[in-house]
Amino acid sequence: MKPAIPKGTRDFSPAEMAKRNFIIDVIRSVYNSYGYRQIETPAMENLATLEGKYGDEGDQLLFRILNSGLKNVQHSVKISDIAEKGLRYDLTVPFARYVVMHRHEIMFPFKRFQIQPVWRADRPQKGRYREFVQCDADVIGSDSLLNEVEMVLMINEVFAQFGFKIKLLVNNRKILSAIAEAIDQPDKITDLTVALDKLDKTGTDKVVDELTSKGFSPGSVQKLLPLFKVDESLNSKIHFLNSFLSGSETGRKGIEEIETLFRTLAELGVSSELLKLELTLARGLNYYTGAIFEVKLNDPRSAFPGSLLGGGRYDDLTGIFGLPSVSGVGISFGIDRIYDVMEELNLFDQIPYTTSSTQVLFVNFGEKEACHCLQLLSHIRKKGVHAELYPDPAKMKKQIGYADANRIPYVVLIGSEEIQSGLLTVKTMLTGVQEKLSLDDFIKRLTE
RNA sequence: GUGAUUGUAGCUCAGGUGGUUAGAGCGCCAGAUUGUGGCUCUGGAGGUCGCGGGUUCGAGUCCCGUCUUUCACCCCA
Numbered sequence: 001m002k003p004a005i006p007k008g009t010r011d012f013s014p015a016e017m018a019k020r021n022f023i024i025d026v027i028r029s030v031y032n033s034y035g036y037r038q039i040e041t042p043a044m045e046n047l048a049t050l051e052g053k054y055g056d057e058g059d060q061l062l063f064r065i066l067n068s069g070l071k072n073v074q075h076s077v078k079i080s081d082i083a084e085k086g087l088r089y090d091l092t093v094p095f096a097r098y099v100v101m102h103r104h105e106i107m108f109p110f111k112r113f114q115i116q117p118v119w120r121a122d123r124p125q126k127g128r129y130r131e132f133v134q135c136d137a138d139v140i141g142s143d144s145l146l147n148e149v150e151m152v153l154m155i156n157e158v159f160a161q162f163g164f165k166i167k168l169l170v171n172n173r174k175i176l177s178a179i180a181e182a183i184d185q186p187d188k189i190t191d192l193t194v195a196l197d198k199l200d201k202t203g204t205d206k207v208v209d210e211l212t213s214k215g216f217s218p219g220s221v222q223k224l225l226p227l228f229k230v231d232e233s234l235n236s237k238i239h240f241l242n243s244f245l246s247g248s249e250t251g252r253k254g255i256e257e258i259e260t261l262f263r264t265l266a267e268l269g270v271s272s273e274l275l276k277l278e279l280t281l282a283r284g285l286n287y288y289t290g291a292i293f294e295v296k297l298n299d300p301r302s303a304f305p306g307s308l309l310g311g312g313r314y315d316d317l318t319g320i321f322g323l324p325s326v327s328g329v330g331i332s333f334g335i336d337r338i339y340d341v342m343e344e345l346n347l348f349d350q351i352p353y354t355t356s357s358t359q360v361l362f363v364n365f366g367e368k369e370a371c372h373c374l375q376l377l378s379h380i381r382k383k384g385v386h387a388e389l390y391p392d393p394a395k396m397k398k399q400i401g402y403a404d405a406n407r408i409p410y411v412v413l414i415g416s417e418e419i420q421s422g423l424l425t426v427k428t429m430l431t432g433v434q435e436k437l438s439l440d441d442f443i444k445r446l447t448e
Numbered sequence: 449g450u451g452a453u454u455g456u457a458g459c460u461c462a463g464g465u466g467g468u469u470a471g472a473g474c475g476c477c478a479g480a481u482u483g484u485g486g487c488u489c490u491g492g493a494g495g496u497c498g499c500g501g502g503u504u505c506g507a508g509u510c511c512c513g514u515c516u517u518u519c520a521c522c523c524c525a
Contacts, residue, residue: 002498007516057523060449090525118525123449125519134525194523285524295525310525334525365483396484404485415483429485 008122008130019348020133023335024115026161027135030154036113036137041094043117047086053093053320055190055286061120063087063130087119091136092287092330093317099140099328100321108141108326127306127337138330140318145257147329148291148313149264155295155309155331156270162338163347166308167298168274171281172258173288173312175241178251179227182244183220191216193282200280204228227279234262237277257290288312293331297341304341309333359446360387360410361403363396372419373412376439385446403429410446 005011012020031038044065051059064083088094091114099106115135122128137154139147152168159166176196180189195210204225211221230240238259245251258277265275283292290313297304311331318326342348360380362373373389380387390399403411413425423436437445 004516055523061523120524122524123522124517128524132525283524307525332525337525363483395482397481398485400485402485411484413483417483425483427484432485434484 006130008124008128010129010131019342020335020339022348022351023162023338023342024133024135027158027333027335028113028115030157031113031135031137034111034137034150034154036111039095039098039112039114040116041088041091041098041114043087043119044085045088045094045097047080047084049097049321050086050089050093053285053287053317054089058089058285061122062089063119063121088116089120090118090285091116091134091332092138092285092314095136095138095140095330096314096317096328097321099326100318100323103323106141109139109147110141111137111139113137127304127340129336132334132336135333135335136330138328140328141326143327145260145264148257148261149268151293151311151329151331152261152265152270152275153268155293156274158333159295159308162342163350164297164302164341164345165299166274166295167276169276169278169281169294169296170258170261171278171292172254173290173292174250174254174257175245175279176282178245178248178254179224181248182251183216183223185216185220188214188216190286196280197282199228230279234272234277237279241279254290261291283310283312285310285312287314287317289315290327291329299341299345302341302344304337304344306337307334308337308341357386358388358406358408359385360412361399361406361408362387362389363399363411363413364390364393365413365415366393369414369416369419373414376414376424379439380443380446383443383447385443400427412442 028038047062047064050062054061063086064079065085065087067082067084070082095112095114099110113136115133117131117133119131122130124130137151139150152170155168176193177186177189180186180192183192185192191214192211195207195214198210199207207228208221211224212218226240226244230237238255241251241255245255262275262277266272278294281292281294283294292312293310294307295309296307309331311329313327313329315327316324317328318324362377364370364373370389370393377387377389390402400411402408409429411427411429413427418425421436423438424442425434426437426442427434
């Protein structure tokens, strides 16, 4: 049979892994430095845990796992009768489940991070995969807006290390639901936000069309129009919202949250170039209730479409699992998209990463010589040098070619002559220069 | 889920209107160099033309189906 992998999945070669690990290491070290602690959860969850958390669209995109032991399946069976598990769709919902299950051993507020693959049964396309890795950080059990502030700081710290420019879009679900109230369509928040989200892409006419087709009355659409004409500046947006949402308690709270967040960040010197209040930012996931975040590429060298990060506050995700009124905020980096952007902009060239960490290759001249090398190897590894012995007594051309192909900087040759003299013949691959060194002198050179 | 698009050697790609034995570059292997990589030269291996069916005397080429690739919509990291 012909080898193949499922649609939308990928293999990663050593060179690709080195680059992926570079990205992950940056994120992990920032998470660590802010006090987040790592957990993992299973690839699969019970469908009951997953379903209904991501909207109708999200439910469609869940990978469901067929129950084991099934023999024949009739056409008329219900999915719930043949599948009770599914691959996780994100890391936030499994985390909420984790928090509820482990509530007695958790000290709140709980700051955790998690770096694992997730799966979505989407049609693959640019920047979209069926299996991809998310890097999440969440704080659960704290209402403080300082957590939102911290999320933004981490976002900036991480992206500052990648070599491309981004824009961090911020909005607040409370404001969005207050807008829905203000135009007398409080029950249509989802339709409203989905339509609003397309404003910058398709323009006001298309948004109006979509709202009308979704059953918004002409009167409510009329009421919405001023929103499209607000000035870009933060102050004029806030000013507009204050009057537009004056009658709404949630609207007032949302504006207050936004103001606090932006004020604190300004005091911390977070550039307003990076940060933008985007009133049309919606985000499809159902569970967000407060701040919402999204990072887009903002670099003249590329027009990469998708978002590189998403996140927000969810006030009651644990409620469904039986632990009400515990609020959390979180963010999620999409490393596959960050990788694509860095690859497109050739940014990996300027960044230190290695495909192989081997510093020395010992050439294999035969059983006796190899055995001698093994003893030297264990000594030199204890000194912290990364070294390997070629496994077969192959031709020199082959063995040195192996060092060349793997960019191993030094080759050590130990034949009968070297065993007798006790000196190593060391070849520096870059220059081709060859010299006789004692083991200690060689180690000294490598560890200096 | 809707609409397009792609598939020929390990990789990148050629193969007018169907017609002998399907090509190139790069890579790979071997030799020139029996203890020496990159550069050069010489030689060699490697292809069910994505898969299945159809039209035809004859299909890499035309038709249908299917899978895959890429892209847009939807939605999202």
